[in-house]
Amino acid sequence: MRQIVQIIAAIYLLHGLYMLVAPFVWYENTPGVSMLGPYNTHFVRDVGLVYIVTAIGIIWGARPRNANLLLFASVWPALHAIYHAWMWIGRDFALDLVALVNLVGIQIPAWLTLYGAMRMRRSERLI
Structure with missing residues (x-):
């Protein structure tokens, strides 16, 4: 699980740099963007910085x-995923490229990272 979380962090880091x-x-x-x-250049770069800081936190935390x-x-990432799920609901559950990018690029990485964090936290508490 640790390696999956680190791969997601690397993807977040590259995404933020992009x-x-x-x-x-x-x-x-x-x-969909x-x-x-x-x-808005300022907004895009601000979110890019959030991705970079999140990636560093995940890498260090893993x-x-x-x-x-x-x-x-x-x-x-989990809050971001919730917001995007809400937007998808507002789009009447459209099954299109935007939904696919949301699923693969936002939902799956966010929930895998949160799940991995909870698993690692539980295993560390047992030590």
Whole structure:
């Protein structure tokens, strides 16, 4: 589980760097993003920084005896996933590319990270 969480963190780190370095390219090429409103460099880069900080927290938290940090670092992805699930419900459960990107890029990584954090925290408490 630790390795899966670290892979997700690496993906978050790369995603955040992509948003920081090429915010307009990210905006234009991420399905569904342009549907949410006009392009805003500041906002895209702010979210990119959140992804980077989250990735660092997950990487650090995935180390032995740091499960509380991992649990804390997994909170933003989980809240982000809840918000995107709510948006998907508002789109009448549309089954399209936007929903697929939401599932693969937001929902699965967020919930796997939270699950991994809870498992690691439980196992650390047993030691």
